[in-house]
Amino acid sequence: MRITCTSCNRELSVPDNKLPDAPRFKIKCPQCRKEIVVERMDKLDHSFTSASFDVSGVVEPEVFPPGARVAFLLIGEKSWRNAALAWLNAEKYYQSTASTAHEAMLKLRLNDYQLVMIEDREDYQSVLAEIATWPGLRRRTVNLVLLGHDAASLDPQISFRRGVNTYLSLADAARCAELMDSVLKGYEMYYQYLRLAHEQAMG
Structure with a gap:
Protein backbone atom coordinates (compact mmCIF):
# COMPACT_ATOMS: atom_id res chain seq x y z
CA MET A 1 0.00 0.00 0.00
CA ARG A 2 1.28 3.47 -0.88
CA ILE A 3 0.73 6.15 1.74
CA THR A 4 1.46 9.84 1.22
CA CYS A 5 2.27 12.05 4.19
CA THR A 6 -0.20 14.93 4.29
CA SER A 7 2.39 17.18 5.94
CA CYS A 8 5.59 16.72 3.91
CA ASN A 9 4.24 14.74 0.91
CA ARG A 10 6.72 11.91 1.38
CA GLU A 11 5.51 8.67 -0.14
CA LEU A 12 5.71 5.55 2.01
CA SER A 13 5.43 2.03 0.67
CA VAL A 14 4.12 -0.43 3.26
CA PRO A 15 3.68 -4.12 2.31
CA ASP A 16 0.05 -5.19 2.57
CA ASN A 17 0.93 -8.02 4.95
CA LYS A 18 2.39 -5.47 7.38
CA LEU A 19 -0.76 -3.34 7.52
CA PRO A 20 -2.85 -3.48 10.70
CA ASP A 21 -6.08 -5.43 10.27
CA ALA A 22 -8.17 -2.35 10.96
CA PRO A 23 -10.22 0.04 8.82
CA ARG A 24 -8.40 3.09 10.16
CA PHE A 25 -5.04 3.45 11.82
CA LYS A 26 -2.35 6.04 12.35
CA ILE A 27 1.34 5.98 11.55
CA LYS A 28 4.07 8.55 12.00
CA CYS A 29 5.95 9.76 8.98
CA PRO A 30 9.62 8.75 9.41
CA GLN A 31 10.67 12.00 7.73
CA CYS A 32 8.67 14.77 9.42
CA ARG A 33 7.30 12.70 12.38
CA LYS A 34 3.77 13.98 11.80
CA GLU A 35 0.84 11.62 12.22
CA ILE A 36 -0.94 10.24 9.15
CA VAL A 37 -4.46 8.83 9.47
CA VAL A 38 -4.88 5.98 6.98
CA GLU A 39 -8.21 4.54 5.85
CA ARG A 40 -8.32 1.09 4.25
CA MET A 41 -11.39 1.03 2.06
CA ASP A 42 -11.26 -2.77 1.87
CA LYS A 43 -11.60 -2.96 5.66
CA LEU A 44 -13.86 0.02 6.24
CA ASP A 45 -17.18 -0.69 7.94
CA HIS A 46 -19.34 2.19 6.77
CA SER A 47 -21.53 1.90 9.86
CA PHE A 48 -18.67 3.59 11.74
CA THR A 49 -17.96 7.28 11.50
CA SER A 50 -14.70 9.10 12.00
CA ALA A 51 -16.07 10.53 15.22
CA SER A 52 -16.85 7.10 16.64
CA PHE A 53 -13.57 5.43 15.66
CA ASP A 54 -10.72 5.66 18.14
CA VAL A 55 -7.41 6.35 16.43
CA SER A 56 -5.60 7.35 19.59
CA GLY A 57 -3.13 4.49 19.30
CA VAL A 58 -0.32 5.44 16.94
CA VAL A 59 1.26 2.69 14.87
CA GLU A 60 4.66 3.73 13.60
CA PRO A 61 6.78 2.09 10.92
CA GLU A 62 10.05 2.03 12.81
CA VAL A 63 13.19 3.10 10.99
CA PHE A 64 16.55 1.55 11.92
CA PRO A 65 19.95 1.65 10.18
CA PRO A 66 20.48 -1.03 7.52
CA GLY A 67 21.81 -4.23 9.05
CA ALA A 68 20.88 -3.17 12.58
CA ARG A 69 19.91 -5.83 15.09
Whole structure:
Protein backbone atom coordinates (compact mmCIF):
# COMPACT_ATOMS: atom_id res chain seq x y z
CA MET A 1 0.00 0.00 0.00
CA ARG A 2 1.28 3.47 -0.88
CA ILE A 3 0.73 6.15 1.74
CA THR A 4 1.46 9.84 1.22
CA CYS A 5 2.27 12.05 4.19
CA THR A 6 -0.20 14.93 4.29
CA SER A 7 2.39 17.18 5.94
CA CYS A 8 5.59 16.72 3.91
CA ASN A 9 4.24 14.74 0.91
CA ARG A 10 6.72 11.91 1.38
CA GLU A 11 5.51 8.67 -0.14
CA LEU A 12 5.71 5.55 2.01
CA SER A 13 5.43 2.03 0.67
CA VAL A 14 4.12 -0.43 3.26
CA PRO A 15 3.68 -4.12 2.31
CA ASP A 16 0.05 -5.19 2.57
CA ASN A 17 0.93 -8.02 4.95
CA LYS A 18 2.39 -5.47 7.38
CA LEU A 19 -0.76 -3.34 7.52
CA PRO A 20 -2.85 -3.48 10.70
CA ASP A 21 -6.08 -5.43 10.27
CA ALA A 22 -8.17 -2.35 10.96
CA PRO A 23 -10.22 0.04 8.82
CA ARG A 24 -8.40 3.09 10.16
CA PHE A 25 -5.04 3.45 11.82
CA LYS A 26 -2.35 6.04 12.35
CA ILE A 27 1.34 5.98 11.55
CA LYS A 28 4.07 8.55 12.00
CA CYS A 29 5.95 9.76 8.98
CA PRO A 30 9.62 8.75 9.41
CA GLN A 31 10.67 12.00 7.73
CA CYS A 32 8.67 14.77 9.42
CA ARG A 33 7.30 12.70 12.38
CA LYS A 34 3.77 13.98 11.80
CA GLU A 35 0.84 11.62 12.22
CA ILE A 36 -0.94 10.24 9.15
CA VAL A 37 -4.46 8.83 9.47
CA VAL A 38 -4.88 5.98 6.98
CA GLU A 39 -8.21 4.54 5.85
CA ARG A 40 -8.32 1.09 4.25
CA MET A 41 -11.39 1.03 2.06
CA ASP A 42 -11.26 -2.77 1.87
CA LYS A 43 -11.60 -2.96 5.66
CA LEU A 44 -13.86 0.02 6.24
CA ASP A 45 -17.18 -0.69 7.94
CA HIS A 46 -19.34 2.19 6.77
CA SER A 47 -21.53 1.90 9.86
CA PHE A 48 -18.67 3.59 11.74
CA THR A 49 -17.96 7.28 11.50
CA SER A 50 -14.70 9.10 12.00
CA ALA A 51 -16.07 10.53 15.22
CA SER A 52 -16.85 7.10 16.64
CA PHE A 53 -13.57 5.43 15.66
CA ASP A 54 -10.72 5.66 18.14
CA VAL A 55 -7.41 6.35 16.43
CA SER A 56 -5.60 7.35 19.59
CA GLY A 57 -3.13 4.49 19.30
CA VAL A 58 -0.32 5.44 16.94
CA VAL A 59 1.26 2.69 14.87
CA GLU A 60 4.66 3.73 13.60
CA PRO A 61 6.78 2.09 10.92
CA GLU A 62 10.05 2.03 12.81
CA VAL A 63 13.19 3.10 10.99
CA PHE A 64 16.55 1.55 11.92
CA PRO A 65 19.95 1.65 10.18
CA PRO A 66 20.48 -1.03 7.52
CA GLY A 67 21.81 -4.23 9.05
CA ALA A 68 20.88 -3.17 12.58
CA ARG A 69 19.91 -5.83 15.09
CA VAL A 70 16.49 -5.00 16.51
CA ALA A 71 14.71 -6.57 19.48
CA PHE A 72 11.06 -6.30 20.44
CA LEU A 73 9.94 -6.68 24.06
CA LEU A 74 6.50 -7.31 25.53
CA ILE A 75 7.46 -7.84 29.16
CA GLY A 76 5.45 -6.48 32.06
CA GLU A 77 7.60 -7.92 34.86
CA LYS A 78 9.91 -5.05 35.80
CA SER A 79 13.05 -6.89 36.88
CA TRP A 80 13.25 -8.93 33.66
CA ARG A 81 12.27 -5.98 31.51
CA ASN A 82 15.01 -3.78 33.00
CA ALA A 83 17.59 -6.56 32.85
CA ALA A 84 16.74 -7.35 29.24
CA LEU A 85 16.95 -3.70 28.18
CA ALA A 86 20.33 -3.35 29.89
CA TRP A 87 21.63 -6.47 28.14
CA LEU A 88 20.31 -5.30 24.77
CA ASN A 89 22.02 -1.95 25.23
CA ALA A 90 25.30 -3.67 26.04
CA GLU A 91 24.93 -5.88 22.95
CA LYS A 92 24.17 -2.86 20.70
CA TYR A 93 20.62 -3.92 19.87
CA TYR A 94 18.04 -1.36 18.88
CA GLN A 95 14.88 -1.85 20.91
CA SER A 96 11.15 -1.55 20.51
CA THR A 97 8.64 -2.15 23.28
CA ALA A 98 4.90 -2.37 23.80
CA SER A 99 2.76 -2.09 26.90
CA THR A 100 -0.35 -3.89 25.61
CA ALA A 101 -1.08 -6.89 23.43
CA HIS A 102 -2.90 -4.68 20.93
CA GLU A 103 0.08 -2.36 20.53
CA ALA A 104 2.39 -5.37 20.24
CA MET A 105 0.37 -6.97 17.45
CA LEU A 106 0.28 -3.73 15.46
CA LYS A 107 4.04 -3.30 15.78
CA LEU A 108 4.76 -6.91 14.86
CA ARG A 109 2.58 -6.58 11.76
CA LEU A 110 4.33 -3.43 10.63
CA ASN A 111 7.98 -4.08 11.51
CA ASP A 112 10.60 -6.81 11.34
CA TYR A 113 12.59 -7.83 14.42
CA GLN A 114 15.39 -10.35 14.83
CA LEU A 115 14.69 -11.01 18.52
CA VAL A 116 11.25 -11.06 20.16
CA MET A 117 10.83 -11.48 23.92
CA ILE A 118 7.33 -11.99 25.34
CA GLU A 119 6.13 -12.64 28.88
CA ASP A 120 3.80 -15.62 29.20
CA ARG A 121 0.71 -13.83 30.53
CA GLU A 122 -2.95 -14.42 29.86
CA ASP A 123 -3.45 -10.98 28.34
CA TYR A 124 -0.52 -11.55 25.94
CA GLN A 125 -1.75 -14.88 24.54
CA SER A 126 -3.29 -13.19 21.50
CA VAL A 127 0.18 -12.04 20.48
CA LEU A 128 1.59 -15.55 20.73
CA ALA A 129 -1.40 -16.87 18.78
CA GLU A 130 -0.73 -14.40 15.99
CA ILE A 131 2.97 -15.29 15.85
CA ALA A 132 1.93 -18.93 15.50
CA THR A 133 0.20 -18.01 12.21
CA TRP A 134 3.33 -16.51 10.64
CA PRO A 135 4.59 -18.21 7.48
CA GLY A 136 7.51 -20.56 8.06
CA LEU A 137 10.13 -18.31 6.49
CA ARG A 138 9.25 -15.32 8.64
CA ARG A 139 9.01 -17.39 11.80
CA ARG A 140 12.42 -18.97 11.22
CA THR A 141 14.09 -15.57 10.95
CA VAL A 142 12.84 -14.49 14.40
CA ASN A 143 14.45 -15.65 17.63
CA LEU A 144 11.37 -15.96 19.85
CA VAL A 145 11.91 -16.05 23.62
CA LEU A 146 9.08 -16.73 26.08
CA LEU A 147 9.39 -15.81 29.77
CA GLY A 148 7.23 -17.49 32.39
CA HIS A 149 6.89 -19.49 35.61
CA ASP A 150 6.10 -22.93 34.17
CA ALA A 151 9.60 -24.38 33.79
CA ALA A 152 13.29 -23.81 34.37
CA SER A 153 15.23 -21.59 32.02
CA LEU A 154 16.42 -23.22 28.78
CA ASP A 155 14.08 -26.21 29.20
CA PRO A 156 13.87 -27.62 25.65
CA GLN A 157 10.62 -29.53 26.21
CA ILE A 158 8.51 -26.52 27.12
CA SER A 159 10.15 -24.53 24.32
CA PHE A 160 9.02 -27.19 21.86
CA ARG A 161 5.51 -27.40 23.32
CA ARG A 162 5.03 -23.64 23.24
CA GLY A 163 6.50 -23.21 19.76
CA VAL A 164 9.29 -20.84 20.82
CA ASN A 165 13.04 -20.91 20.37
CA THR A 166 13.80 -20.56 24.08
CA TYR A 167 11.89 -20.54 27.36
CA LEU A 168 13.30 -18.54 30.29
CA SER A 169 12.11 -18.48 33.88
CA LEU A 170 10.89 -15.17 35.27
CA ALA A 171 12.71 -16.10 38.48
CA ASP A 172 16.06 -15.78 36.68
CA ALA A 173 16.21 -12.05 35.96
CA ALA A 174 19.54 -11.85 37.80
CA ARG A 175 20.97 -14.30 35.26
CA CYS A 176 19.72 -12.34 32.26
CA ALA A 177 23.10 -11.69 30.62
CA GLU A 178 24.24 -15.30 30.98
CA LEU A 179 20.94 -16.69 29.73
CA MET A 180 20.62 -14.31 26.80
CA ASP A 181 24.14 -15.19 25.67
CA SER A 182 22.97 -18.82 25.59
CA VAL A 183 19.82 -17.79 23.72
CA LEU A 184 21.87 -16.14 20.97
CA LYS A 185 24.33 -19.02 20.68
CA GLY A 186 21.52 -21.56 20.50
CA TYR A 187 19.72 -19.60 17.80
CA GLU A 188 22.90 -19.18 15.77
CA MET A 189 23.43 -22.95 15.81
CA TYR A 190 19.79 -23.46 14.80
CA TYR A 191 20.08 -20.94 11.98
CA GLN A 192 23.32 -22.46 10.70
CA TYR A 193 21.57 -25.84 10.57
CA LEU A 194 18.70 -24.32 8.58
CA ARG A 195 21.11 -22.71 6.12
CA LEU A 196 22.95 -26.00 5.65
CA ALA A 197 19.69 -27.92 5.14
CA HIS A 198 18.53 -25.31 2.62
CA GLU A 199 21.80 -25.50 0.69
CA GLN A 200 21.62 -29.30 0.58
CA ALA A 201 18.00 -29.19 -0.58
CA MET A 202 18.91 -26.75 -3.34
CA GLY A 203 21.68 -29.10 -4.47
